[in-house]
Amino acid sequence: MSSPLIERLLQIYPLVDAASLSAFLDEHEYSVLFFTEDPNRFPETNDVAVVLPELVKVFQGKFQAAIIAQPDEKKLQSLYGFQSWPALVFMKHQHYLGAITGIQDWSVYLQDIQTILASPPKRPLSIGIPVVSQ
Secondary structure: OOOOEEEEOOOOOEOOOOOOOOHHHHHHEEEEEOOOOOOOOHHHHHHHHHHHHHHHHHOOOEEEEEEEEEEHHHHHHHHHHHOOEEEEEEEEEEEEEEEOOOOOOOHHHHHHHHHHHHOOOHHHHHHHHOOOOO
């Protein structure tokens, strides 16, 4: 399920699904993937939808934004390990840099994004699947 704010973003940023994600990431040095889930269940999604274009402006095109197609969000969530919605996942080409979940204060976004973009790629956090050895 979508919202008018998400629909507005889809006029600005591409909708990316599991099949097109790799090509999108290859095209852009830095990108941010917006995982919306259901805005009715997670109202903060609408807040992040308002903030995202402002972040893109402030960072002067340093990264390209894309909206993740809702049918593929759960599958892709497992790749990036975030555990709450909505989420902004930052990538450098195919490499994970970090994620910001929920709505944050403006100053937190600015500081966290600068830190994330300056950091080396890393493994995404685990989504909590236990590893059992024999």
